[in-house]
Amino acid sequence: MTLLDQQVITKNWINGEWVKGDGDPLTVRNPANLKETIGELTLSTSVQVKAAEESARNALQSWKSTTGNERGQYLYKMANALEQNAEALAELATKEMGKPIGEMKGEVARGVQLLRYYAGEGVRSDGDVIPSTAQGVLQYSKRIPLGVVGLITPWNFPVAIPIWKLAPALICGNTVVWKPAENSSLSAYKLCQIFEEAGIPKGVINLVIGKGSEIGSYLVERTSINGLSFTGSTATGTNIAAISAQRNIKYQTEMGGKNAAVVLKDADLSTTVAPILSGTFRSAGQKCTASSRIIVEEAIYDEFVTALQKEMKNVRLDYPLHEDSYLGPVASRAQYAKVQSYVELAKQEAEIIYENKDQPEYEGYYVNPLVVAGVANDHPLAKEEIFGPLTVVIKAKDYQDAIEILNDSEYGLSGSIFTNDLSKAHQFLEDAEIGMVRANLETAGVEYQAPFGGLKQSSSHTREQGQAALNFYSNLKTCAIKYK
Structure with missing residues (x-):
């Protein structure tokens, strides 16, 4: 079987062997062209999950005994x-999931960067020398692996998110059981084929394909994993956190967001509107960091709306394999139904500022981009995570009112401010109750070497990416030896 198979039939990757699941088959269709079959999932059962855990456990001693340099290679x-x-x-x-090809190529490139970034950690310091109060005692700390780590990844970034979990987990000496979302499983399967081609030792990475409600739950509740990293919905994440805490499993959850871009009256609209719309509509709004609210100071509200309506003509709905596609369909039938319910609510209860009317060439899960206004900050359109190409514009009296609107949310993942006032920009970085704050940049997008994560109900209290990820995927051991 080659990487370029016309149709893909997934298998689990356990102990370096390709194993067909015991569960039901599921046909995968292109969400941008429902007449095109991409492949077939063969779902796993708990039998495969248990085998994957045992494989990772058996490989652990050998993998963690290699040097950091060897793991980096x-x-x-x-x-x-x-x-x-x-x-x-x-x-x-x-x-498989409908993201425009240009964005997906960028995501794969980010995966390459992440692997190389963490490969370099294999020869960097992994602890500190700590002065002792006693003479003749050498005291130091060092990172050690957690052990077997479970990874549960989402469909919206099918390459980057798995790699930003896998790479630090592996360089820290852990072995992995990976459960991707069902509608990114073909991509996960191909990614593991690539890693097999690269010669990763048997059992170090184990892939299981199936439903979160079945094998994901089994992985969290029944296996003897030592750590768990999850990206997905807040409801699922908080449940995973409770189970993990009860079982004393180190856990990390990255969950929802209701991110806002704040526009102050001194903002240069000629350079403001385009990045806001990019942060809102790229990937059809299916980013946890997407701008789902746009909070505008009332002194320039009308001017901003006019500029937004003009710029929205460049937000094109298109077949995602076209190289210049701005946004394609949402990822699945379930996602389409969810987003459409918010679209109908918006048309019933909000003021329509702009509605895209593009008609793509294929039948698929296309949702026309929509910008609305005229709802309060406690309205479902302004409070709930939509995860689709819909945003709401909210008027604020001044900077302080904008901050209060911004922070009036159960989420705290990402946010940005657009202003030429350097003092206000710095003040925003302090005032915003969110984990990733930006000035004159879109809300979506954090560089791979920087920590990723939020506050409130957006994240548990650790960070992914950058040096921070190494802290999650390891324990700290304090060592002391008396030498005289």
Whole structure:
């Protein structure tokens, strides 16, 4: 079986072997063209999950005994193999979940960067020398692996998010059981084929394919994993956190967001509107960091709306495999139904500022981009995570009112301010009750070497990416030796 198979039939990857699941088959169709079959999922049962855990456990001692440099060399090989297969993987992932091909190529490139970034950690310091109060005692700290780590990843970033979990987990000496979302499983399967090509040792990465409600639950509740990293909905994440805490499993949850872009009266609208709309509508709004609210100071509200309506003509709904596609369909039938329910609510209860009317060439899960206004900050359109191409514009009296509207949310993931006032920009970075704050930049997008995570109900209290990820995927051991 090659990476460029016309149709893909997934299998689990357990102990370096491709194993068919015991569950039901599920046909996968292109969300941008429902007449096109992409492949078939063969769902796993708890039998495969248990086997994957045992495989990871058996491989653990050998993997964690390798030097950091040796583990880093494997990650470099994985990065090279991913780079060589980048276009084929990007095309498959686009066909599987509908993200425009240009964005997906960028996501694969980010995966390569992440692997190389963490590969370098294999030869960097992993602890500190700590002065002792006694003479003749050397005291120091060092990071040690957690053990077997479970990874549960979402469908909206089918390459980048798995890698930003896998890479730090592996460089810290852990072995992995990975459960991707069902509608990114074909991409996960191909990614593991690439890692197999790179020569990663058997059992270090184990892939299981299936439903979160079944094998995801089994992984969290029944296996003897030592750590768990989850990205998905807040409802599922808080449940996972409760179970993990009860079982004393180290856990990390990245969950929902209701992010806002704040526009002050001194903002330069010629350079403000385009990045706001990019942060709102790229990936059809299916980013946890997407701008779902736009809070505008009333002194420029009308001017901003006019500029937004003009710029929205560049927000095109298109078939995602076209190289210049701005946004494609949402990822699945369930996602389409959810987003459409908010679209209908908006048409009933909000003021329509702009509605896109594009008609794509294929039948798929296309949702026309929509901008609305005229609802209070406690309205469902302004409070709930929609995860689709719909945003609400909210008027604020002044900076302080904008901050109060921004912070009046159960979420606290990402936010931005657009202003030429350097003092207000810095003040926003302090006042915003969110984990990732930006000035004159869109809400969506954090560089791979920077910590990723939110406050409130958006995240548990750890961070992904950057140096912060190493803290989650390891324990700290304090060592002391008396030498005289």
